[in-house]
Amino acid sequence: MGQAKAADSTPVDSKYPYTSVDGDPFGMRLYTLDNGLKVYISVNKAEPRVQTNIAVRTGSKQDPSDATGLAHYLEHMLFKGSSRLGSLNWEEEKKHLDVISALYEQLRAAKNEDTRKQILHQIDSVSGVAATFVAANEYDKLISSMGAQGTNAYTSNERTVYINDIPSTELERWLALESERFSELVLRLFHTELEAVYEEYNRGQDSDFRQGYYKLMDLLFPTHPYGQQSTIGTSDHLKNPSMVKIHDYFKRRYVPNNMAIVLAGDVDPDETMAMVEKYFGKFKKQEVVNPKMPVEKPITSPQIADVTGADAEFEMVAFRLDGVGSQDALYLELMNGVLSNGTAGLIDLNLNQSQKVLRARSSVTTNEDYSFLMLSANNREGQSLKEVRELLLAQIEEVKKGAFDDWMIDAVVRSYKKDMMGQMEANWIRAYLMSDAFILNEDWNDVVNRYDRMQKITKDELVAWANKKFKDNYVAVNKRQGEKNVEKVDKPEITQLTINRDESSKFFKEISAMSSKRLEPMFINYDNEIQKETIKGLVPMNYVQNTTNEIYNMYYVFEMGKKNDLMIPLAFKYLP
Numbered sequence: 001m002g003q004a005k006a007a008d009s010t011p012v013d014s015k016y017p018y019t020s021v022d023g024d025p026f027g028m029r030l031y032t033l034d035n036g037l038k039v040y041i042s043v044n045k046a047e048p049r050v051q052t053n054i055a056v057r058t059g060s061k062q063d064p065s066d067a068t069g070l071a072h073y074l075e076h077m078l079f080k081g082s083s084r085l086g087s088l089n090w091e092e093e094k095k096h097l098d099v100i101s102a103l104y105e106q107l108r109a110a111k112n113e114d115t116r117k118q119i120l121h122q123i124d125s126v127s128g129v130a131a132t133f134v135a136a137n138e139y140d141k142l143i144s145s146m147g148a149q150g151t152n153a154y155t156s157n158e159r160t161v162y163i164n165d166i167p168s169t170e171l172e173r174w175l176a177l178e179s180e181r182f183s184e185l186v187l188r189l190f191h192t193e194l195e196a197v198y199e200e201y202n203r204g205q206d207s208d209f210r211q212g213y214y215k216l217m218d219l220l221f222p223t224h225p226y227g228q229q230s231t232i233g234t235s236d237h238l239k240n241p242s243m244v245k246i247h248d249y250f251k252r253r254y255v256p257n258n259m260a261i262v263l264a265g266d267v268d269p270d271e272t273m274a275m276v277e278k279y280f281g282k283f284k285k286q287e288v289v290n291p292k293m294p295v296e297k298p299i300t301s302p303q304i305a306d307v308t309g310a311d312a313e314f315e316m317v318a319f320r321l322d323g324v325g326s327q328d329a330l331y332l333e334l335m336n337g338v339l340s341n342g343t344a345g346l347i348d349l350n351l352n353q354s355q356k357v358l359r360a361r362s363s364v365t366t367n368e369d370y371s372f373l374m375l376s377a378n379n380r381e382g383q384s385l386k387e388v389r390e391l392l393l394a395q396i397e398e399v400k401k402g403a404f405d406d407w408m409i410d411a412v413v414r415s416y417k418k419d420m421m422g423q424m425e426a427n428w429i430r431a432y433l434m435s436d437a438f439i440l441n442e443d444w445n446d447v448v449n450r451y452d453r454m455q456k457i458t459k460d461e462l463v464a465w466a467n468k469k470f471k472d473n474y475v476a477v478n479k480r481q482g483e484k485n486v487e488k489v490d491k492p493e494i495t496q497l498t499i500n501r502d503e504s505s506k507f508f509k510e511i512s513a514m515s516s517k518r519l520e521p522m523f524i525n526y527d528n529e530i531q532k533e534t535i536k537g538l539v540p541m542n543y544v545q546n547t548t549n550e551i552y553n554m555y556y557v558f559e560m561g562k563k564n565d566l567m568i569p570l571a572f573k574y575l576p
Contacts, residue, residue: 011215014032016270016277021222022388023448024448026433027043028444033280033281035280035284035285036153036285037256037257037261037276038260038437040260040263040437042427044264044266044427046520049262049266050165050166050168050267050427051427051431052178052261052262053434054163055159056161056258057438058158059159060072060231062157062290068191068230069238070245070246072155072231073246075160079153081139082183082186082507083178085177086188087133088134088505097188100130100187100191101187106123107119107120107240117492124492127189128497131498134189136499138507145175147167149165149166150164155373158367158439159435161435163428169517171275172514176279179283182283185251185254189497191492195492197232200486201489202395202488204232205486209314213306214463217306217320219303221296223294235488239489251374252289253288255288257286257288259560261276261280264428265427265432268466297480301473305475306477307477307479309484310484313379313385313479314379314479314480315378315389315392315477316376316479317376317393320475321371323366323369323371324368325440330454330457330538331469332364333450335373335399335452338361340361341412344408346404347375350391355392356380357391357392360377363374364441375395375396402460408459409458421551422548424549530544
C-alpha cells in the first residue's frame with residue numbers, strides 16, 4: 001500500500017467541494033456544510049447497502065461532574081422521537097412532560113426517603129397519563145421498514161455514535177427520519193428508560209472485569225474524567241436525573257459543527273450531498289465550549305489496588321502515555337504488536353505458549369488527551385498475582401532490552417497493513433474508522449499513512465523510546481476472589497404503561513408514504529465472471545480477480561471428508 005498524499009482541491013466534475021487524500025484506498029471524501037456539519041463518504045459498490053453513522057463529538061468526558069452518565073442516558077432517549085415523531089397530541093403530552101421534569105428537580109433536592117418515594121409515585125402517575133399520547137416505537141418501526149440492520153448506538157469517553165446499515169435506495173428516507181430525530185430532544189417514557197439504564201448499571205456492578213477496569217482507570221487518571229467519570233455514571237447521579245440538564249446538554253453539544261454524518265457503501269456522492277444539504281443544512285451552527293481538562297501529574301511509583309469478586313482471579317497493569325497524534329500513540333501501537341500479535345509476540349511466546357500464565361494479552365487505547373497500554377492475565381492454580389504482574393512487566397523489559405527478532409517490526413507493520421486492506425471490504429469498519437477520525441480530530445492523511453510512518457521506525461528507535469517511557473510508572477489491579485462490595489441501584493416501582501400501538505403520528509405517515517427506488521437485481525453469469533484454467537492438465541483452477549485490494553484468498557477443495565475417513569479432520573489441522 002503506497003504512501004497517500006493530501007489533496008485539498010475538488011475535481012471540476014464535483015458539485016460540492018470536498019477534501020481527499022491522493023492514493024487513499026478508502027477513497028474517502030470529506031465535505032463540510034456551511035453550518036459546520038462534516039460529511040464523510042467512502043464509496044463501496046460491493047453490495048447495494050450503506051453503513052450510516054451519525055457521530056457526535058461528546059461523551060462521558062463532557063458529562064457535568066454532578067450528572068455523570070448523562071451522555072449515555074441521552075443516547076438512549078434519542079430513540080424516543082420528537083414532537084412530530086412518536087406523539088399523537090404534542091400539546092397535551094408536553095404539559096405532562098413539563099410536570100415530570102419539575103418533579104425530577106424536586107427529587108434531586110429531596111433528602112428525606114419518604115419524600116423521595118412520594119415524588120417517585122407522582123412521577124409514575126403523571127408518566128402514565130403522558131404515555132397515553134405516545135405512538136409506540138415509531139423510530140424503530142420506520143427504520144425497520146427501510147430494511148435497516150444493526151440499528152444501535154454507543155457512548156464512550158469522547159463519542160456518541162448512532163448506527164444503521166440500510167439499503168442504498170433508502171438513503172433519502174433515512175436522512176428525512178434522522179434530521180427529524182436530531183432536530184429536538186423529547187424525553188418521553190423517561191422513567192421506564194431509566195429502569196433500563198439501572199439494569200445496565202447493575203450488570204456492570206456484577207462484572208468483576210468491569211470493576212477491575214474501573215479501578216485501573218481510577219488509578220491511571222486520578223483527576224481526569226477518563227478515570228473519574230464512567231460512561232454509565234454513578235449510582236447517586238442515576239437515582240437523581242435531571243431532565244433540565246439533559247436538555248441543556250443536548251442544546252449545547254448536539255449541534256451541526258460538533259457532528260458528522262458518515263456513509264460507507266453504495267452511494268453517489270453528489271446525489272447524497274444534495275440530500276444531506278436538504279435535510280441537515282437547516283440546522284443552526286453555534287459555538288461549542290469544551291470544558292478544560294485537567295493535566296495528570298506524572299506517575300512516579302507503582303500504584304496498586306485490590307478488587308474482589310467471585311470470578312477467577314486476574315491481574316491488570318497499565319501505563320499512561322500521550323494521546324492521539326502524538327509520537328507515543330504511534331510507537332505504542334507498534335510496541336503492542338511486538339508484545340502480542342496472537343502468534344509470535346513476546347507475550348504469545350514467553351507467557352501463553354510457554355504456559356507460564358493463563359490467557360495473557362495486551363491492548364492499546366488511544367483517546368484525545370491520553371493513550372494507555374494495558375497488560376492482563378489470569379493466574380495458574382497456586383500462582384500469586386504478584387508473580388503474574390512480574391511476568392507481564394518482564395515482557396516490557398524484553399522490549400527495552402531489544403530482546404526480539406530484527407524482523408519483528410517489519411512483520412508487525414505488514415500485518416497491520418494487511419488488516420487495514422481487509423477492512424476496506426467491510427462498510428461498517430470503513431464507517432468506524434471515519435467516525436474515529438472525526439471524533440479524535442485526526443487528519444485523514446495521518447490515518448491512511450499511519451503504517452507507512454510506522455514502518456520507518458527502527459528497532460533502535462523503538463527500544464530507546466521504550467526505555468524513556470516505561471519505568472516504575474505503572475498502575476496495577478489485583479482482582480482477587482472474595483466478597484464483592486458494590487452498590488446497586490434499586491429500581492423504583494413503575495406501573496405498566498398503556499401505550500397506543502395502533503395509531504401513528506402524522507410524521508410517521510409522511511415518512512412511510514415517501515417512495516423509494518426498487519433495487520434492481522443483478523444476476524451473475526458464472527461462466528463470464530469465473531475464470532477457469534487447468535494446472536498441468538490435471539487440477540482444475542477457478543478464480544476471480546480481487547479489484548478491491550491486494551489480498552487474495554486461496555481454497556483447496558478435496559472431494560473427501562470425515563465421512564470418507566474420520567482421521568481427515570485431524571490430519572488437516574497439521575497443515576501449515
